[in-house]
Amino acid sequence: MPRRVLRRPRAGESVLLPPETVAAIRADLATVADDVVDQIIREVPPYEDAFSGPMGETIRGAVQVALGGFLSLISDRRGPDALAPRASAVDGAYQLGRGEVRSGRTTDALLSAYRIGARVSWQHLSAKAVQQGIDPAQMASFAELVFAYIDELSAASVAGHQDESATEGRIRQRMAERLARHLLVGAPEATVLASAERAEWTPPTTLTAVLVHESQAGSLLQTFKRGTLLTADLPELDGDALLMVPDAHDRARAVLLRAVRGRDALVGPPRPWMQVRESFDRAVRARSLGLTGDTELHLPRLVLTADPRALEDLRAVVLAPLAELRPAAAAKLRETLRAWLLHQGRRDDVAAALFVHPQTIRYRMTQLRELYGDRLEDPATVLALTLALGVEEESG
Incomplete structure (x- = not known):
């Protein structure tokens, strides 16, 4: 729904209240502010503890300033300073919205408070206007201006809330990125903990x-x-x-x-x-x-692959007995030796893994034993061969 925009009444319009009516309403502002705050506390749970102590007095004062700005706007004042109270009230509403973010309250709670404030304020203002003899036509125009003014204030508060939320979001993101960098560069523990606290990160x-x-x-x-x-x-x-x-x-x-x-x-x-x-x-x-x-x-x-150069040296040492063979023959024996190690010497399993006859495996293992001798029974050699040939399998 489009927000109503409040305009200042033009000279001669009947909506302008007589000075005695404005004075009567202004004298009641403290009571209106108290009632607004009390109703908000009762009806909007997030504000239940917000108005205790100094904060409550601040909000009561803000309500009076806002309503006082409205009364100045609709009175018969003229001149360059006529809109100053309204500007002050709108700025105060904007700052209120920013403060609500810092207090951890949402725009839903804020708008609920405004709706209640509008209702309670109108009850007081209309009652006082009736006592002062305002006619029905003026009352209708008066109501329109009251709610348009409160719409304007609530819109300013929402804008303040959104701006502060965006600012806080950017700040938190920067703080989180700084924390991430501290963690990754190995900053001292005290630095990291302080960074986490600034980022409000548990x-x-x-x-x-x-x-x-x-x-x-x-x-x-x-x-x-x-x-x-x-x-x-x-x-x-x-x-x-x-x-x-x-x-x-x-x-x-x-x-x-x-x-x-x-x-x-x-x-x-x-x-x-x-x-x-x-x-x-x-x-x-x-x-x-x-x-x-x-x-x-x-x-x-x-x-x-943690230390590639060490692995190259290991492979050169443990596969040295195959170095003098033709490349194709050496490749077959390496393949057979790797399968033999992985299948713990079970000849049929090795043959199945390599898709060859078990007799072929027996022949190749005889060649390998001739090249390595008793070292194929040495646990240290078996471990070295497993490491050297294991990476070959992972890379293949």
Whole structure:
């Protein structure tokens, strides 16, 4: 419904109240303010404790200022200062809306308070106007101006509420991003805790890093738990966004994994919230290997590729007996040795895995024993071969 816009009555219009009527109504403003506040307290639960003490006196004063501004507007005052009380009242309403955000109250509660204020104020104002002998035509115009004025004030309060909400939202987002950076750069614990307090963020038990394309981060943020931290302002992200999801461990991890299903996302392990950098680092490394989804499913690959140069050296050492063979022959023996290790020497299982006859496996294993000798029975050699050939399987 379009908001009614209050205009100042033009000279000669009958809606202007005579000075004695205005004076009579003005003398009753303190009583009106008290009644408005009492009714709001009774009918709007969020305000039940809001008007106690100094806050109640402030609101009562604001109601009187607002109504006094209206009376000045409809009186027969003229000159450049005629609209000053109205401007002051509108500004006060705007600031009231901003203050309601800081007090944690919604626009629903605010508008409910205005509706009650309008009803109670009109009851008082109309009764006083009738006592002063205002005729029906003037009363109708008077009513229209009263409710248009209160509409204007409520609209100003809503605008203040919206502006303050947007400002607070931006501030909280900046504070949350700063907290995320502190967590990831390893800032001192006192710094991190102070940052969390400024962001009004309650530390969880764990945080889990989730890497996702920046275009999908906003929708995922709405899906995840309240308190999820979001940042895209890190060099390592390279077009991705990082979400740090609170308490997504144990059974809650399954919920998190369902939320990212079908997206090109990487989910790190849950870590104590101050150690979330570990979860982030693992997700970043998984991404560098071209992996997706749950990093817990890629642990062998992540372990085996943790130190690529050390792995190259290990492979060179433990596969040295095959170095003198032709490449094709060496490849077949490596394949056979890997299957033999994985199937714990069960020849039929090895043959089935490689789609060859068991006699072929016997022949190849004879070759390998000639090349390695007793070392194939040495646990340390078996472990080294498993590591060296395991990454070959993961990469294949």
